[in-house]
Amino acid sequence: MNTPKSVDIDVTSRCNLKCLYCSHRTSAADTRNERSTAEWTKFIEECGKAAVMSITIGGGEPFIREDLAEIIHAIVKNRMRFSILSNGGLITPEIASYIKSTRRCNHVQISIDGSCPDTHDRFRGAKSFEAAIRGIRILQNAGVIVTSRITIHRYNIHDLENTAHLLLDEIGLESISTNSVSHLGLAQEHEKEVQLSPLEMCDAMERILLLAEKYRQQITAQAGPLSLGKAYQEMECARIEGREIPHRGFLTGCGCMWQKITVRPDGVYVPCGMLAHIELGRINQDSLIDIWQNNRELQKLRERYLIPLDSFPECADCEYRMTCTGNCPAGAFTRTGDVYAPSPDGCLKQFLANGGRIVQVM
């Protein structure tokens, strides 16, 4: 693409919560010199001129910024749409009403980890469930499209069915997505508490695959148990049938760098929020288009797809090699220190060796 289709702007590192598995806090993305309204506005104008189509506003917690409405206004004025990622706790009827009035909001995504305070609040803090549900209701009352993200961990696996029922049936969201904890930020410090073991991952996969089947088209995932569960099924099927999967067998696990770019709270361009240590330039100093088209580090990341998996000793004799993408480069970096390597987190061979199994649901 000539220019990024979308841009993620993490407008702040501040947050009203301190979730135990937060991938932002203490990570390379956790930068303190957040940009001013004028700086974000100027950058958003540049995005508009570059024909960027949408901006995702994240953080930290974006609603903590008092100038959020002005940032949104800049997006609207410059002919783009937007989405917001939030914990829901700071949403007011006024900002919800403003968001609706723009007619440009794709959705506001609210993080919900359980069907009740006991489950949700465990890692997110006291009263955070109540605040999140209130935020969802405020947005719905204003007519804003709301979606939700469930981060699956060992203390909410048992509650997945109830959570899906709450969000999709009772609250009436059109869709939700799921993920699991990344090995970033606070999650690294609390790994023993928050990461799923292979057996827990199997349990999660089974439950969420069944739920995805039940709520057709309404539950999606880019990572985590649902995504991996489906991927592992596909890989196993191909292995049994003796065939390769097109575009596999190389480090093809990430397509994000071809479509979007991220800006940290301090205004530094990075390939994505989970590769926030790779600094590509600075907004309002370095041209967005120039970074996108000519930055050497970004070009090198895009060429990951040329690296064959058989160049890695751990993959060379793997029976799944030609069905594998090598998974997320951020996962590779946080686990191995090398972004140009496969990620152990998504490795099916390791998963099976550590007690995992291919989950099949009927």
Next chain:
Amino acid sequence: MVSDIPVPRVKSMISLREEFDDWALLFNPDTGKVVGLTPSAVTIWKCMTQGSSYEAIVTTIRDEFENTPQDPEEDIRNFFADTIRHGYAEA
């Protein structure tokens, strides 16, 4: 002689997203809808945004595209109608 056809007014919120291969997308941020444009359609759209007359658009298309049909006017008028029908421009 080129007919005197009114050129639709492009809507100010519509964004033209050009790609490397001379194709482009027209994006309506109000609706989220996107439509692809061929290189000749891109040229017509740019002329429309610049306020070119119908006659100037016809001349530009004839000059810039080797494989232009003998009478590109029908294609140009059809493109005008499509932009209005899909909400990218108004009469």
